[in-house]
Amino acid sequence: MKRPRRxxxxxxxLIVLAMIAAAxxxxxxxxxxxxxxxxxxxxxxxEETTTTAAMSGEGFTFGMILVGPENDHGWSQAHFEAxxxxxxxxGATMISLDxxxxxxxxxxxxxxxxxDMIEQGASLIFATSDDMKDGIEAAAxxxxxxxxxxxxxxxxxxxxxxxxxxxxxxxxxMGKMIYGKMFAGCAAALTSETGxxxxxxxxxNDETLRLVNSVYLGARYCWxxxxxxxxxxxxxxxxxxFWFNIPGVTLDPTEVTNAFYDxxxxxxxxxxxxxxxxxxxxxxxxxxxxxxxxxFDFVGGCxxxxxxxxxxxxxxxxxxxxGVVESILAGDYTxxxxxxxxxxSDINNPDTSMIGWVAGDALTDxxxxxxxxxxxxxxxxxxxxxxxxxxxxxxxxxxxxxxVATDAQIWYTKQLLEGVEGASSAG
Amino acid sequence: xxVAAPTLVALSVALAFGVVxxxxxxxxxxxxxxxxxxxxxxxxxxxxxxxxxxxxxxxxSAGLVITFSAGLWNIGVEGQxxxxxxxxxxxxxSLPGPVWVILPAxxxxxxxxxxxxxxxxxVLKTYGxxxxxxxxxxxxxxxxxxxxxxxxxxxxxxxxxxxxGTNIFREExxxxxxxxxxxxxxxxxxxxxxxxxxxxxxxLRGTRFGLRLKAVGRNPQSSFLLGIPTNRYMLGxxxxxxALAGIAGTVQVTAFHHKLVPAISxxxxxxxxxxxxxxxxxxxxxxPIALFFVAISVxxxxxxxxxxxxxxxxxxxxxxxxxFVMIGGAWSASRGSFSQxxxxxx
Numbered sequence: 176m177k178r179p180r181r182x183x184x185x186x187x188x189l190i191v192l193a194m195i196a197a198a199x200x201x202x203x204x205x206x207x208x209x210x211x212x213x214x215x216x217x218x219x220x221x222e223e224t225t226t227t228a229a230m231s232g233e234g235f236t237f238g239m240i241l242v243g244p245e246n247d248h249g250w251s252q253a254h255f256e257a258x259x260x261x262x263x264x265x266g267a268t269m270i271s272l273d274x275x276x277x278x279x280x281x282x283x284x285x286x287x288x289x290x291d292m293i294e295q296g297a298s299l300i301f302a303t304s305d306d307m308k309d310g311i312e313a314a315a316x317x318x319x320x321x322x323x324x325x326x327x328x329x330x331x332x333x334x335x336x337x338x339x340x341x342x343x344x345x346x347x348x349m350g351k352m353i354y355g356k357m358f359a360g361c362a363a364a365l366t367s368e369t370g371x372x373x374x375x376x377x378x379x380n381d382e383t384l385r386l387v388n389s390v391y392l393g394a395r396y397c398w399x400x401x402x403x404x405x406x407x408x409x410x411x412x413x414x415x416x417f418w419f420n421i422p423g424v425t426l427d428p429t430e431v432t433n434a435f436y437d438x439x440x441x442x443x444x445x446x447x448x449x450x451x452x453x454x455x456x457x458x459x460x461x462x463x464x465x466x467x468x469x470x471f472d473f474v475g476g477c478x479x480x481x482x483x484x485x486x487x488x489x490x491x492x493x494x495x496x497x498g499v500v501e502s503i504l505a506g507d508y509t510x511x512x513x514x515x516x517x518x519x520s521d522i523n524n525p526d527t528s529m530i531g532w533v534a535g536d537a538l539t540d541x542x543x544x545x546x547x548x549x550x551x552x553x554x555x556x557x558x559x560x561x562x563x564x565x566x567x568x569x570x571x572x573x574x575x576x577x578x579v580a581t582d583a584q585i586w587y588t589k590q591l592l593e594g595v596e597g598a599s600s601a602g
Numbered sequence: 603x604x605v606a607a608p609t610l611v612a613l614s615v616a617l618a619f620g621v622v623x624x625x626x627x628x629x630x631x632x633x634x635x636x637x638x639x640x641x642x643x644x645x646x647x648x649x650x651x652x653x654x655x656x657x658x659x660x661x662x663s664a665g666l667v668i669t670f671s672a673g674l675w676n677i678g679v680e681g682q683x684x685x686x687x688x689x690x691x692x693x694x695x696s697l698p699g700p701v702w703v704i705l706p707a708x709x710x711x712x713x714x715x716x717x718x719x720x721x722x723x724x725v726l727k728t729y730g731x732x733x734x735x736x737x738x739x740x741x742x743x744x745x746x747x748x749x750x751x752x753x754x755x756x757x758x759x760x761x762x763x764x765x766x767g768t769n770i771f772r773e774e775x776x777x778x779x780x781x782x783x784x785x786x787x788x789x790x791x792x793x794x795x796x797x798x799x800x801x802x803x804x805x806l807r808g809t810r811f812g813l814r815l816k817a818v819g820r821n822p823q824s825s826f827l828l829g830i831p832t833n834r835y836m837l838g839x840x841x842x843x844x845a846l847a848g849i850a851g852t853v854q855v856t857a858f859h860h861k862l863v864p865a866i867s868x869x870x871x872x873x874x875x876x877x878x879x880x881x882x883x884x885x886x887x888x889x890p891i892a893l894f895f896v897a898i899s900v901x902x903x904x905x906x907x908x909x910x911x912x913x914x915x916x917x918x919x920x921x922x923x924x925x926f927v928m929i930g931g932a933w934s935a936s937r938g939s940f941s942q943x944x945x946x947x948x
Contacts (some may be wrong), residue, residue, distance in 0.1 A: 272903065272906050355603055422743075
C-alpha cells in the first residue's frame with residue numbers, strides 16, 4: 176500500500192500560506208515528540224496502559240518511516256501508533272520520519288533516511304509503504320547487519336514473485352485485509368435494500384483487486400445466507416485512479432460516490448484513503464435517503480458520519496511489530512514474510528489481532544450478529560470463501576470446484592471475479 | 603547588486619520570525635538552525651544530496667528567468683518537467699547501448715519533451731488567446747494525469763502496478779556519478795544546472811535576442827510596433843524555458859530516482875518560480891537562492907528526526923522567506939527604488 180497524502184502540491188503561494196497556517200495551528204498538538212525520552216514513555220492521552228511489560232527495550236532504538244503524515248487518521252497513523260505501542264510496552268525509543276514520499280520530500284530518498292536513522296542508533300527499521308520498495312531494498316543491501324521490515328511487501332516470501340534471497344535482513348509484514356473486506360461485504364449485503372453495492376476503488380493492482388473480490392465473496396455469502404438470489408446481488412466498482420483525489424487527474428471520489436447512489440446503489444464501500452464515501456452518505460441520509468457507507472483502514476474511521484456507517488475494517492500493526500522488536504531483543508530474530516490475519520478469538524484485541532472490524536452505529540443488531548457468525552465461521556475454518564468454483568470476469572477459471580486458494584493465488588490477484596461489475600485492468 | 607540590500611533585510615526578518623516559530627514549537631532554536639546546516643552540509647553525503655536537489659531547481663529557475671523576461675508567467679513549468687521526465691524515461695527504457703550514448707540521448711529527450719509542452723502553452727497564448735497561466739495550469743494537470751497513467755498502466759513495474767514507479771532503469775541509463783571522499787557526487791547534474799544559469803545570464807545580458815526579449819516582456823505592443831515579431835519571441839522564450847525544465851525532468855529520473863514516479867517534478871517548478879521571484883527575475887542570484895532553498899529542504903529532515911518537529915517546518919520557513927522578501931520588495935517599490943532595480947538586472 177502507499178499513502179502519500181500531499182503529493183502534487185498546488186500553486187506555490189497557496190502552499191506557502193497554507194503551511195504558515197499549519198505551523199500556527201500545529202505547534203500545540205505536536206508536543207508528543209517521539210524521539211528522546213529514553214526513561215519513560217507516556218501515552219498521548221495520559222492514559223495508563225496496563226501492560227504485562229513484555230521485555231525491557233531500554234536503550235533499543237528503532238526507526239519508523241511513514242509515507243503520509245503521522246496523524247492522517249489512516250494508513251500512516253496506524254503504523255505510527257504501532258511504534259508508540261512498542262515504546263510504551265518495552266521502553267524502546269522510536270525515531271520516526273513521516274511524509275517520506277517524492278512529492279512531500281522530493282530531495283529525500285529512503286536510503287538517506289535509513290542512513291540517518293542508523294547513524295542515530297537505530298538497530299531496526301520499519302519502512303511502511305509499498306512505495307518504499309526500491310529504497311528499502313537498496314538500504315537493506317547497504318546495511319546487511321541491520322534488520323529491516325518492509326510492510327506490505329513480498330521480498331522475503333520464498334514463493335513470492337518479488338523474492339529477494341540476497342537480502343536476508345529484510346522481512347515483510349502485511350495484514351490479511353481480505354477478511355476485513357469480507358466483513359464489510361457481508362454488512363453491506365445485509366443492509367442493502369436495492370441489492371446494489373458499490374466499491375469506491377483507488378488504482379488497479381493485485382492488492383486492490385483481491386480486496387474487491389473479498390468484498391464480493393463476503394457480500395455473496397451473506398446475501399445468499401439471507402435467502403436471496405445471488406444473481407440479484409450487484410457489486411459495481413469504479414476506480415478513481417489513485418489513493419486519493421487529485422483534482423484534474425483522478426476522478427472526483429465525491430462525484431463517483433454520488434453517481435453510485437444515483438445509479439441505485441445504497442451502500443458504498445470505500446477502498447481509498449480519504450473519507451468522501453462516508454461524507455456523501457451522511458449528506459444524502461440527512462436529505463432523507465436510505466444510504467450507507469463503509470470506510471477503511473483506521474479504527475476510528477466511522478467518526479465523520481457515524482449515523483450512516485455500517486462499520487470499518489482496520490489494521491492494527493502493534494502486536495506484529497512488537498513481536499519483531501522482542502525477538503531481536505531476545506536474540507532469536509529470523510527474517511520472514513508474515514501475512515497475518517485477525518486473532519480469531521477476539522479480532523478487536525489490540526494486543527493480538529492484526530485485522531479488526533468495528534461494527535458501525537447504522538448496522539442493525541441482527542446484521543451485526545450475522546457478521547459475527549461469519550467471523551466465527553472464518554475463524555474456526557468452517558467457512559472459507561476463497562474456495563472454487565470461482566471464475567474470473569473474462570470467464571477463465573480462478574479456482575476449480577472445491578479448490579482452496581493458496582496465499583499466492585490470493586496475493587497475486589490479476590482480475591475481478593465474475594459477478595463484479597467494473598474494470599480489471601487500466602489498459 | 604541592488605537587489606541585495608532589501609533581500610538581506612527581508613532574510614534577516616524571516617530568520618528572526620523562524621526563530622520565534624521554533625520557540626513556539628518548543629524547540630531549541632539555535633540547535634534547530636544548526637541542525638539545518640549540519641543536515642544539508644554536515645557530511646560529504648549530505649552535501650551530495652543537497653547538490654543533487656539543487657540541480658533540477660537551478661535548471662527550472664534558469665528557464666523561468668527567460669520566460670519572465672518575456673513577460674510570461676510560465677506556470678506550466680511543472681508540466682514541462684514532468685513531460686521531460688516522461689520522454690527521458692521512454693528513451694532510458696527503450697534505447698540500447700552504453701552510458702555515453704544514453705546520457706546525451708536522455709538529456710536531449712528531456713529537453714525536447716519540455717520544449718514541446720511549453721510550446722503548447724505558447725501557441726495557446728499567442729494564437730489561441732489563452733492566457734499562459736491558465737494554459738500552463740491546464741497542461742500541468744494533463745502531464746500529471748499522463749505520468750500517473752503511464753506508471754500504473756503501460757509502464758507499470760513487474761509484478762504489480764504500484765505508485766512506487768516504473769522498474770528501476772538499467773544502470774547504463776543512470777546519470778554517472780563521481781565517487782570521491784566516500785560519497786557519490788552529482789557532477790553532471792550540477793554542471794548542467796550551472797551551465798544553464800550562465801547561458802541564460804549571457805543570453806539576456808549580451809545578445810540581441812536577449813535585449814529584444816526583454817523589450818517584448820516590458821511592452822509587447824510597443825515592441826511589435828517597432829518591428830519585433832513578439833509572438834516569435836514569446837514562443838522562443840517558451841521553448842528555451844521548456845527545454846531547461848525538461849532537462850530538470852531528465853535529472854529527476856536518471857540521476858535521482860532512476861525510475862519514473864508519479865510525483866516526478868518534485869515541485870521544483872513551483873519552487874523555481876519562488877526562487878526567481880526572490881532573485882528579482884535576475885539570473886545572477888538564482889544559484890545562491892536556490893542553494894539556500896534546497897539546503898533548508900534537505901536539512902529540515904533533521905528537525906523531524908532529531909527534534910520531533912513537524913515535517914512541514916522546512917516548507918514553512920521557505921514560505922516565510924518568500925513572503926517577507928515579497929513584502930520587502932513591495933515596500934521598496936512603493937518608494938520607487940526597488941522595481942527599477944529589479945527591471946534593470948538582467
